[in-house]
Amino acid sequence: MKIVYLDNNATTMPAKEVVEAMLPYYTERWGNPSSMHTFGGSLIKDIEGAREKIAALIGAKRTSEIVITSGGTESDNAAIMGTLLANPEKRHIITTKVEHAAVRNLCHSLEKRGYRLTEIDVDSEGMLDVDGLKKAITPDTAIVSVMWANNETGVISPIEEVAEICKEKGVVFHTDAVQAVGKVEIDVEKVPVDMLSASGHKLHGPKGIGFLYIRRGTKFYPFIIGGHHEMGRRGGTENVPGIIGLGKACELARNEMEKEKIFVKELRDRLEEGIIKSIPNTRINGNREKRLPNTTNISFENIEGEAILLMLNEFGICASSGSACTSGSLEPSHVLKAMNVPFSMAHGSIRFSLSRYNTQDEIDFVLEKMPAIINRLREISPLNSSQLGM
Amino acid sequence: MWNYSEKVMDHFLHPRNVGEIEDPDGFGEVGSLACGDALRLTFKLDESKRIKEVKFKTFGCASAIASSSALTELIKGKTLEEAEKITNKDIADYLGGLPEAKTHCSVMGREALIEAIKNYRSGKGKAQGEKKVIEGEVVCKCFGVTEKEILEAIRTNDLHTVEQVTNYTKAGGACGSCHPRIRELIKKVELEEAAKERQGKHMTNLQKIGLIQSVIEGDIRPALLKDRGDIELVDIDGNTVYVRLKGACSSCIAAQYTMKGFVEQTLKEKVSPEIKVEEVK
Numbered sequence: 001m002k003i004v005y006l007d008n009n010a011t012t013m014p015a016k017e018v019v020e021a022m023l024p025y026y027t028e029r030w031g032n033p034s035s036m037h038t039f040g041g042s043l044i045k046d047i048e049g050a051r052e053k054i055a056a057l058i059g060a061k062r063t064s065e066i067v068i069t070s071g072g073t074e075s076d077n078a079a080i081m082g083t084l085l086a087n088p089e090k091r092h093i094i095t096t097k098v099e100h101a102a103v104r105n106l107c108h109s110l111e112k113r114g115y116r117l118t119e120i121d122v123d124s125e126g127m128l129d130v131d132g133l134k135k136a137i138t139p140d141t142a143i144v145s146v147m148w149a150n151n152e153t154g155v156i157s158p159i160e161e162v163a164e165i166c167k168e169k170g171v172v173f174h175t176d177a178v179q180a181v182g183k184v185e186i187d188v189e190k191v192p193v194d195m196l197s198a199s200g201h202k203l204h205g206p207k208g209i210g211f212l213y214i215r216r217g218t219k220f221y222p223f224i225i226g227g228h229h230e231m232g233r234r235g236g237t238e239n240v241p242g243i244i245g246l247g248k249a250c251e252l253a254r255n256e257m258e259k260e261k262i263f264v265k266e267l268r269d270r271l272e273e274g275i276i277k278s279i280p281n282t283r284i285n286g287n288r289e290k291r292l293p294n295t296t297n298i299s300f301e302n303i304e305g306e307a308i309l310l311m312l313n314e315f316g317i318c319a320s321s322g323s324a325c326t327s328g329s330l331e332p333s334h335v336l337k338a339m340n341v342p343f344s345m346a347h348g349s350i351r352f353s354l355s356r357y358n359t360q361d362e363i364d365f366v367l368e369k370m371p372a373i374i375n376r377l378r379e380i381s382p383l384n385s386s387q388l389g390m
Numbered sequence: 391m392w393n394y395s396e397k398v399m400d401h402f403l404h405p406r407n408v409g410e411i412e413d414p415d416g417f418g419e420v421g422s423l424a425c426g427d428a429l430r431l432t433f434k435l436d437e438s439k440r441i442k443e444v445k446f447k448t449f450g451c452a453s454a455i456a457s458s459s460a461l462t463e464l465i466k467g468k469t470l471e472e473a474e475k476i477t478n479k480d481i482a483d484y485l486g487g488l489p490e491a492k493t494h495c496s497v498m499g500r501e502a503l504i505e506a507i508k509n510y511r512s513g514k515g516k517a518q519g520e521k522k523v524i525e526g527e528v529v530c531k532c533f534g535v536t537e538k539e540i541l542e543a544i545r546t547n548d549l550h551t552v553e554q555v556t557n558y559t560k561a562g563g564a565c566g567s568c569h570p571r572i573r574e575l576i577k578k579v580e581l582e583e584a585a586k587e588r589q590g591k592h593m594t595n596l597q598k599i600g601l602i603q604s605v606i607e608g609d610i611r612p613a614l615l616k617d618r619g620d621i622e623l624v625d626i627d628g629n630t631v632y633v634r635l636k637g638a639c640s641s642c643i644a645a646q647y648t649m650k651g652f653v654e655q656t657l658k659e660k661v662s663p664e665i666k667v668e669e670v671k
Contacts, residue, residue, distance in 0.1 A: 302449060303449065304426065304427065304449060304450050304451050304454070305451075306392075306451035306452055307402070307450070307451055307452050307455060310399075310402065310452045311403070314403065331563070331564050332426065343426075347426045379408065380405060380408050380447060380448055380449075380455060381447060381448065381449040382410075382419070382428055382429065382430035382447035382448065382449055383428060383449045
């Protein structure tokens with residue numbers, strides 16, 4: 001069965017060029033960059049080359065500001081823990097109600113260990129309450145962490161505004177940009193973020209690799225302690241093939257950014273508009289303007305997301321859902337909950353996330369299958385003719 | 391991804407008996423939108439009072455739909471008395487098993503059936519079709535799960551952890567504030583079960599003495615030895631057990647707690663609820 005992959009916010013297909021760039025570092029050039037001999041030691045130059053490509057994608061002036069990590073989750077943990085350890089007198093953390101688990105669960109666990117946590121609200125369109133954030137900052141605040149773009153809805157935060165507020169108040173600002181890097185333009189020379197997390201496998205790179213941008217002069221205490229790697233900021237022998245692959249993926253993303261903004265957005269809009277037109281009682285979750293070009297989060301009233309996903313799966317269509325049943329927890333997505341999406345809609349939300357490798361034929365295939373799936377489930381649902389326990 | 395059996399997928403993709411009977415003899419609805427699943431069950435009886443026709447409508451995930459479909463297949467042709475005896479375990483077994491976190495889906499099917507039967511017996515018909523009436527203490531306020539429902543799930547399915555209870559009933563699945571209460575209910579059933587087992591077999595005096603000795607040697611002493619304490623059985627008179635605490639226990643300020651909270655409690659659970667423990671200095 002042909003796979004129609006519309007789950008690119010979960011992971012992306014590694015680009016052919018990325019895999020090709022990596023292979024020699026498994027088969028021939030497998031040395032340790034820390035070695036004194038040329039066979040290993042010369043790899044430092046290859047790593048530096050990759051680091052330049054990474055820095056270029058986010059507009060960083062210095063490669064020394066890029067710390068390689070094992071991915072988005074480690075970058076987020078390193079940023080927050082590293083800042084708290086470097087500022088032990090400050091005991092307050094500010095974040096938002098819609099963060100990814102890597103930030104959210106870390107902050108909840110820190111709260112249990114005695115830190116004070118403020119989670120800023122979003123409105124019904126998923127837009128951050130910037131005023132609320134401004135008011136929440138106190139002299140005790142160690143770090144503000146706000147995601148650049150939301151993984152479930154694609155909604156883009158007012159990062160520039162938040163960064164300026166933090167700069168003015170002298171608080172460290174971190175952004176989880178895992179979903180944004182490679183999809184929208186990011187320039188850390190223009191937006192004064194202190195730290196920024198990203199992950200390789202979300203931009204057609206390999207899994208198990210990512211980076212944390214740390215602006216020069218930001219106080220930071222290493223989160224993983226070991227050798228002198230990454231200028232003493234992250235111990236562990238370099239994942240050389242991963243770094244090379246990440247570098248290649250960043251280079252490709254930079255070259256393809258225009259395509260992402262126009263071609264991918266067109267496909268997304270075609271899918272979204274097609275669904276709304278052919279299926280009644282749907283809604284788009286999140287602000288439609290300030291949004292990643294590849295993501296749409298659509299709710300189908302009175303049916304449940306997991307059931308939709310499994311029916312799509314029968315046709316090889318890959319998507320995901322914020323419904324309770326898919327996660328193993330019993331509550332629908334915390335993001336939709338923070339946005340006050342009504343229950344009748346929250347349980348039936350589906351996220352389609354596209355990439356530059358999708359085609360119009362694939363989108364049309366989904367549009368052809370979708371109405372029958374939704375109709376079938378609505379026929380089975382008891383909620384259309386009488387409302388239960390609202 | 392959930393590991394659904396082929397039978398679950400079959401009943402999800404091709405559910406049997408979907409719909410609603412226009413003029414049913416029994417009508418039951420459970421669940422709500424807030425919970426994320428809901429089920430409506432209608433049935434009609436034949437002259438011999440057997441279920442002739444049954445239909446369902448379900449809002450929920452794949453396993454909720456498959457469980458509803460399985461239930462309708464299971465109860466067709468049965469009398470109401472027979473149908474009542476079907477447990478959520480029968481539904482799960484029929485489907486070749488359900489992932490543990492999904493067992494509450496099969497519970498919902500059974501609840502709807504019970505509601506429908508109640509509705510039939512009340513003679514009220516569809517117009518008066520009642521929603522589930524909440525009886526007794528609501529333990530889980532997030533999902534509206536009562537003490538009665540939790541106790542029933544624990545008893546039917548031999549549950550021993552909060553996680554299992556959540557999987558079967560949803561109780562405790564959201565804010566978690568009812569976890570201590572759920573733990574109490576599990577303990578309550580465990581004690582009941584242990585007592586039932588003992589009532590089943592009448593012990594002679596010799597058997598009781600043997601059991602007390604083996605519990606002290608096998609369960610109590612090893613635990614005390616770990617803390618460099620020790621215990622000695624001095625005498626048994628009826629249901630009163632006389633013991634002497636030794637080693638670190640003899641000078642321990644928590645010895646009184648050890649006696650009542652641990653030694654006596656263990657013997658009550660494993661031998662008989664009537665056991666009393668007295669310390670001999």
